[in-house]
Amino acid sequence: KAGVTQTPRYLIKTRGQQVTLSCSPISGHRSVSWYQQTPGQGLQFLFEYFSETQRNKGNFPGRFSGRQFSNSRSEMNVSTLELGDSALYLCASSLVPRQGALAKNIQYFGAGTRLSVL
């Protein structure tokens, strides 16, 4: 069974540009979450999608957006790039969103897209 696939693996952009990152979840997984990893902040939650609907959003500016398609694949977009957006962007998938208190919910991560903004 293929894992979570993220493309591209590496990306170099300049300030002011926009970028789109792609994530294909594990087959059968319908929930996709995105995280930003930076050395100083660790993994910060961006958003979660399930059935093409955004279910959760982290504390990031509106320049960060995402969507999910009917086949559960997801994209995230960052507009008007800033130097501080340089980070590793990780996508994670799970079968469905967490199903309640004490419920197990394992997210499986892709290898990430390393974005460098110059």
Place this chain on the structure above:
Amino acid sequence: DQQVKQNSPSLSVQEGRISILNCDYTNSMFDYFLWYKKYPAEGPTFLISISSIKDKNEDGRFTVFLNKSAKHLSLHIVPSQPGDSAVYFCAALKPGNTPLVFGKGTRLSVIA
């Protein structure tokens, strides 16, 4: 405000000895905890988890202990192997539809 804290950025352990990675949390609403391991150029890989109704969960060389009164959990790796060298992230979940909250990670180096 950091709700999940891993206060040791790094840890070095001799091969064959025990590795103990610590994690503290501030939000008593967390009811499920996970540990992930991350190698360079790879995404985090799920390692082991524990729900708040338990105080210990064991899987092979890995054991997670939860002390709810102290809001503290720890991951024990026995015996440590060079392949365990990685960054370990502690993560927590609250009930309902809320995202994983991660600590900043601890880099474990197992020295042969």
